[in-house]
Amino acid sequence: MKKLQDRAGKIYRNSDIGYNIVRPIYLIYQFILKFMSDKHIIKKQFKARMGYKLDLENPKTLNEKMNWLKLYNRKDLHTIVADKYKVRDYVEEKVGSKYLIPLILETKDSNDIRPENFPESNFIIKANHNSSGGLIVRDKTKVDWEAARKRFKRTLKENYFYSSREWQYKNIEPRIIAEELLTYEDGSIPEDYKFHCFNGKLAFIMIDFDRFGELRTRNLYDKDWNLIPCNWGRPYGKDLEKPDNLEEMIAVVEKLAEDFIYVRVDLYLVKGKIYFGEITFHHNSGHQKFIQEEWDYKFGELLKIKELENEK
Structure with a gap:
């Protein structure tokens, strides 16, 4: 589906x-x-995608708790950091501008997507207000610029909230941004280091391999870089060495995550330098099955929402 x-x-x-x-x-x-109420849609989507009813009164799994947070954990700050443009100010304030990917363009007008506004190669154009990916450009002479303008004009009209009910997207002011494309020396796209943080502290690290290929794989590691024996939506990938600057990466993500109950902070590591990717509040919208179901419960037990439950 x-x-x-x-x-x-x-x-x-x-x-x-x-x-x-x-x-x-x-x-x-x-x-x-x-x-339709947010609760009705969230419960309906959860049942359709996870195969069991969402228990909002006593959520136990990680996926259940993410969906509970969609309804009961809504702050203005969530809208700011979910905005792929405005989050740059948040990152700069929290950890410094040195972790930001160089920005090439920001605009609210799709007519600005013209070759003269971009370098010759290696950049990505994307929207700030949804999760539809972007347009990767290796060589701007090979881009159909009219089609690109049309694509992003349509994207600017979309509101991701109504289909996902992830509240943080509802009030983002749509715009288009372009950033430098991070690559390894061979031109390949670097792996995402996805740091899942519970109550402001790192819970586990998720690495996706071959994100744009046919066989996408994934490993989960603990904070000491031990492989966690579970598969979240995808089979195991290749062995990956522990990054030399893992401690710095953890310090960065925990500083960015300190204001939130659950958050996923994505980083890239290219030529030994750390770059911020994005902040996500509900990984896969809280609809991704663990192959070993017990891990959904194990991680769910680690995520504490009792404080919020008392405020509900």
Whole structure:
């Protein structure tokens, strides 16, 4: 189902025929969604994707608690740091600008997506207000710029909140940003180091391999870089050496995570230098199964939401 939705999304964004057919249906669907409660949609999505009912009264698994947090943990700061543009100020204030990927462009006008506004190669263009990925450019002479402008014009009209019910996306002011594309010396895209933090402290580290390939794999490590014997949505990947500056990476993410109950902080490590990627409040929208189901409960037990439960 997820692959089908992703394929439909690409047709919707990149095809004139797909857009003209799907857009009216999407607008009607979004209009209907606005009259449905967040709780109703969150519970319905959870059952469809996880296969069991969401227990909001006594959430136990990590996925359940992420969905509980969608409803009961909403702060203005969440909107700021979920914004891929405004989060840059938050990162600079918390840990310093040296961790930021160089910014090339920010605009609210898709007409600014023109070759003269970009370097010759190696950058990524993306929206600040959703999780649809971006346009990776290796050589700007090979880009269909008219299609790119059309794609991002459509993206600027979307509000990711109504389909996901992840509140932090609801009030982000849409814009387009472009950043330098981080690569290894061979030109390949670096692995994401995804640090999952519970109550301001690192719980585990997740590494995705071959993110843009056919066989995407994933390893989970503890804070001492021991492989955790579980698979979250994907099979094990290759062995990866412990980064020399792991302690610095952990210090950065815990500083960025200190204001939040649960958060995933993504970093890149290129040529020994640490770069900030993004902050995510609900990994995979709280809808990713563990192959070993008991780990959903183990991690869920570590994430404490009692303080929030008393405020509910």
